[in-house]
Amino acid sequence: MAGFKETTDAWSKVWMDGQKQYLDTWMQLSKLGGQWPGVNAPYTPGAAGTWTEPMQQWTQLMTQSLPPGSQPASSRLFDLGKSYLSMGETFWRLLQQQGRELAGQENDWVEAMKNAFTYNCPHPNGAAPETDPWSGFATFWGLPLNTWQRFACSFSPFPGELGKALRPEDAALPSDMTKTLRQMLSMPPVGYTREWQEQTQEWVQLYIEYGKAMQEFAQLLGKVSQRAAELFGQKLGGLLKEGKPLNGLRSAYNLWIDCGEDAYAEVLATPDFPHLQAQMVNALMRLKRHEQAMMDEVMTAMNMPTRRELDTSHKRVHGLQQQICALQDALENLTPDELAETEEPPVARVAPAVRKKASKPARSPAKRRVQPKKRG
Amino acid sequence: MMQLPLQPDQILKDALDFNRKLSHGMLTLRDVGNVEVGVTPKEAVYREDKLVLYRYKPTVDKPAKTPLLIVYALVNRPYMTDLQEDRSIIRNLLDHGEDVYLIDWGYPDGADRYLELNDYINRYIHHCVQHICKAHGLRRINLLGICQGGTFSLCYTALHTERVANLVTMVTPVDFHTPRNVLSDWAQELDVDLLVNTVGNVPGELLNWSFLSLKPFRLTGQKYADMADILDDPNKLRNFLRMEKWIFDSPDQAGEAFRQFIKYFYQQNRLVTGGLEIGGHPVSLGQVTVPVLNVYATEDHLVPPESSIALEKHVGTRDYTAIAFPGGHIGIYVSGRSQKEVPPAIARWLQERSR
Numbered sequence: 001m002a003g004f005k006e007t008t009d010a011w012s013k014v015w016m017d018g019q020k021q022y023l024d025t026w027m028q029l030s031k032l033g034g035q036w037p038g039v040n041a042p043y044t045p046g047a048a049g050t051w052t053e054p055m056q057q058w059t060q061l062m063t064q065s066l067p068p069g070s071q072p073a074s075s076r077l078f079d080l081g082k083s084y085l086s087m088g089e090t091f092w093r094l095l096q097q098q099g100r101e102l103a104g105q106e107n108d109w110v111e112a113m114k115n116a117f118t119y120n121c122p123h124p125n126g127a128a129p130e131t132d133p134w135s136g137f138a139t140f141w142g143l144p145l146n147t148w149q150r151f152a153c154s155f156s157p158f159p160g161e162l163g164k165a166l167r168p169e170d171a172a173l174p175s176d177m178t179k180t181l182r183q184m185l186s187m188p189p190v191g192y193t194r195e196w197q198e199q200t201q202e203w204v205q206l207y208i209e210y211g212k213a214m215q216e217f218a219q220l221l222g223k224v225s226q227r228a229a230e231l232f233g234q235k236l237g238g239l240l241k242e243g244k245p246l247n248g249l250r251s252a253y254n255l256w257i258d259c260g261e262d263a264y265a266e267v268l269a270t271p272d273f274p275h276l277q278a279q280m281v282n283a284l285m286r287l288k289r290h291e292q293a294m295m296d297e298v299m300t301a302m303n304m305p306t307r308r309e310l311d312t313s314h315k316r317v318h319g320l321q322q323q324i325c326a327l328q329d330a331l332e333n334l335t336p337d338e339l340a341e342t343e344e345p346p347v348a349r350v351a352p353a354v355r356k357k358a359s360k361p362a363r364s365p366a367k368r369r370v371q372p373k374k375r376g
Numbered sequence: 377m378m379q380l381p382l383q384p385d386q387i388l389k390d391a392l393d394f395n396r397k398l399s400h401g402m403l404t405l406r407d408v409g410n411v412e413v414g415v416t417p418k419e420a421v422y423r424e425d426k427l428v429l430y431r432y433k434p435t436v437d438k439p440a441k442t443p444l445l446i447v448y449a450l451v452n453r454p455y456m457t458d459l460q461e462d463r464s465i466i467r468n469l470l471d472h473g474e475d476v477y478l479i480d481w482g483y484p485d486g487a488d489r490y491l492e493l494n495d496y497i498n499r500y501i502h503h504c505v506q507h508i509c510k511a512h513g514l515r516r517i518n519l520l521g522i523c524q525g526g527t528f529s530l531c532y533t534a535l536h537t538e539r540v541a542n543l544v545t546m547v548t549p550v551d552f553h554t555p556r557n558v559l560s561d562w563a564q565e566l567d568v569d570l571l572v573n574t575v576g577n578v579p580g581e582l583l584n585w586s587f588l589s590l591k592p593f594r595l596t597g598q599k600y601a602d603m604a605d606i607l608d609d610p611n612k613l614r615n616f617l618r619m620e621k622w623i624f625d626s627p628d629q630a631g632e633a634f635r636q637f638i639k640y641f642y643q644q645n646r647l648v649t650g651g652l653e654i655g656g657h658p659v660s661l662g663q664v665t666v667p668v669l670n671v672y673a674t675e676d677h678l679v680p681p682e683s684s685i686a687l688e689k690h691v692g693t694r695d696y697t698a699i700a701f702p703g704g705h706i707g708i709y710v711s712g713r714s715q716k717e718v719p720p721a722i723a724r725w726l727q728e729r730s731r
Contacts, residue, residue: 051391066402069410073603073620080600081398088391095384113381236381246382249390253601260593268558278565285567289574310486311576318490325499 051089052082087256088249110237113252115229199294206287213283217276220267227263232256394604401607408610411617414455416467418478422507426482429504431475432466439475442541442730443508443517446478447501447532449524450633451583453625454480456709457522459618463710468719474726479504479525483627489576491630493531493637494655501532505539516541518726523547523679523705527641530687531654534663542729544669544722547705549679550661551686553645558590559678563642572631580626587623590677619710648690661687667695669725671718676705697725 066074094112235255239245246252267273296306334342422429431443446466448454457478458466469476479501484491508517518541521529526548533540552560571578588595606612646652652659668691672684681700688696699721701708708714 066405067409069621070405070408070617072624073600073617074405076596077398077600077603080597081394081604083597084394084601085391088387088394091382092384092387092391095382095387110381240381248386249382249394250601252382254598257593257598261591264592274561275565277562278567282565282567282570285570285574289570292574307576311489314487315490317487322495 051085084249084253087253091249091252110233110240113232113236196297199290199297203287203290203294206283206290210280210283210287213276213280217280220272220276224260224263224267227266228256228260231259231262235259397604397607401604401613404607404610404613408613408617411614411621413460413618413621414458415461416458416464416470421477421511422504424500424503426484426488427500427504428480428482429507430478430480432470432478434475435467435470436473438473439470440473440726440730441475441512442514442726443475443477443512444469444544444726445504445508445517445519446476447519447521447525447529448479448481449522450481450496450629451524451580451626453622453627454478456622459622459710460615463615463715465709465715465719468715469723472720472723474723477504477508481627484577484630485628486576489631492632492655493528493640496633497528497532498535498655498657501528502536502539505532505536509539515539518542518544520544520546520722521548524549524637527647530647530661530664530691531652531659533666534659534661535654535657537663537665540666542667542669542726543664544671544725545684545687546671546718547673547676547679547684547708548670548687549641549683550690551645551648551683552642553648554680554682554686557680557683559586560642562586563638566638568635568638568643572635576631577628578631578634580628583629584624584626587678619706648686660692661690662692665692665694667697667729668693669697669699669722671699671701671708671722673701673703673705673708675703675707678705695729 091113232255235258236246246255292307296308299306417433418430419433420428421431446454446457448457458464461467466476466478481496481500505517505519509515516539519529519533521527521544523546526545527550529543529545530548530550533543554560575582603613603616606616640646640652644651647659647661650660668687670684670687672679672681674681676684685698688698699718701714701718703711703714708718
C-alpha cells in the first residue's frame, strides 16, 4: 500500500503535468490568434497563477470576436467555466494540502468539501465570505440576488456605482448608528433649499429601506447556500459509505446543483420567500419613484420635457385611439336602416350640396374599416 | 485504505478536458454564426400599431377551410412555435392540413404604455379575426391560444363567441390560485400599481429574472455546463443557441395590460371567482360554449397542470377534451415527442369538428 508521501508526490507530478498541459492548451489557442481579431499576444501567466486566470484573459478577448448572436451565451458559458475551474482548483488544493491531516477520516473529508462549497471560494465582488450571507460557490451560479442587482442598476437614473458607494449594507449598521442616522434624516429642513433638502432626506431614507429589504432577502437566500452545503455533505457521506466516491469533477458539480435546487425549493416553499422578495421589489420601486420625481423637478427647472409630461401625452393619445376604435366599431355595427339615417342629416334638407359633403365623414371610416390592411 | 471523495488526477483530467472543450468550441462558436429562428415561409397580411399578423404558406394542396389563428403570450416571442425546421408546431400543423395564422405582438415601447387588456383582446385579436374571416369569407375561425395567449383566447371567445368555431388552449393558466403556483405566490404581495407607475412598461429583464429565479442552479449554471458538452457539434450548438435566444428575447410588457393581468388574474383570480371585465364587458368562462381542446404539460413549472385542468370545471361548453402531455412548459413546444404528438392531435381534433 502506498504511503501518504508517495501518494502526494504522485499527485504533485500529476499537478505539474496537468498545469503544463493546461497552459499548452491556451498557448495552442494563442497560435490561432491570426484567426481571431484582437487576439495576437500569447498568454503570459500573471502572479496569481490560478486555474481561471489564463481563461479570464482569453475569454475577454475572444468573446468580442464571436458573432453577436453567440456572445451572450458564450459569456455565460465562460462565466460557468470560471466557476467550474475554480471549483476544481479548490477541491484539488483541498486534497493536496489537507490530505495529510484528513487521511483516513471520511467524515472530515465530507466536512472539508462542504466548507469548500460554502466558504473557500473567492467572492466575485470582493466581500469576505464570513460577512456575506450569500458567499461561496453559490455566488458564482448567478443566483437570484446577483441577477436582481444587475437588473436594479440597469434602470436607475443614478449611476450604478452610486449605489455601491452608498453601501446598502449600511442598513445593517449597529442599531444605535442606524437610529442616529434616521434621527438626523428626520431633522426638519429649513431655509431657501428646504424642499430639495427634504426630498434628499427622503431619498436616503428610502435607500436605507431598500438596502434593508435586500439584505433580508439575501439572508434568506443565504439559507439556501448553507442548506445546499448540508445536503451535499449528507449525500456525499452516503455515497462514500456505500463505497461510491464521486467519479470526477462533473459528478461533484452535478451533485452540488441537485443539492442547490433541493435546498432552494425548500426555501421557496416557505411564506418568507414571496414576502421578502415582494418587499425588496416594492422597496426598490418606492426608491425609483422618488428618484423620478426628483429628476422631473430638475428637468422642469431646465425647461426640459419630463417623464410626467410624456406619460400625460401617451395617455391622451391612447384615450383618443380608444374613442376612434369605439366609433369605428359603432359604425361597423350599424344596421342598414341606421346607416341610411346617417346619410340624411338634418342639414341636408337645407342644402343638398352640403349634404353630400356632410355624409362623407360618416361613411368613409366605415368603408376604410371594411378592408383594412393596416391600422394604427 | 482511505477513501477519497474525488481522485485528484481525475479533477485535473476533467479540468483539462473542460478547457479543451472550451478552446475547441471557440472555433465552432465562431463558425456557427448568428442563428435563425422562425423558419417556415410566411407573409405579413395585416398590421396594426406594432402587431403583425402572419399567414403561413400552406404545405398541402387543400388546407382546412377554417383557418387556425395562433395567439401567443405577450411574454417572450412567438417564434418559439416555429423555432427550427424539425421543431416547429406551425410546420407540423401545416403538414397536417391546417391553414395557420399567427399574431406577432412586437416589442412595446413607451408609447404603448397605456395599452390595456381591452386593446389586446377586443381590438388587436378581434381585428385579426375579422381580417381572417373577411379574407376567407367566413363568419368564424379556429383559435389556438398558448400560455397567456390561451387566457386571452378564453376571454376573447367569451366575448365574441360568434367569431370562434373551435378553441384550443395550450399550457394555459385558468385558475391562478392552485397550490404550488410559484409565480402566483410571488405576485400576491407585489405592489403592481407602484411597479407600473414607476417603470411604465415592465422590463422584459424583470420577467427573465423571475423565470430564472424558479430554478436558478439549473438555469444559470448547469445548463451552460451542458452547453460545453455540445460545443463540438455545430447542429446541437445551433439548437442550444436558438433556445437561448428565445429565452432572453423578452419584450417589455405594456404597463397597463401588465397591471390588469397581475391584478385581475394572478392576485384576484377573477377568471375563476368571477367579476372579470374587459373593456367594460363582463367575462365568464361559462360564456365559452364552443368546443374546447385543452392541452397541458404534466411537468409544467410555470403553469402548473392544475391551473389548466381547472378549465373543465368552469367552461360552458359540452364538448371539452383535455390532453395531458408528459413534459414541461418548454418541452411542449420543442421536444421530439411533442412534435410527434401535439400538433397531430390538435389537427385531428379540429378536423373531427369540421366535418
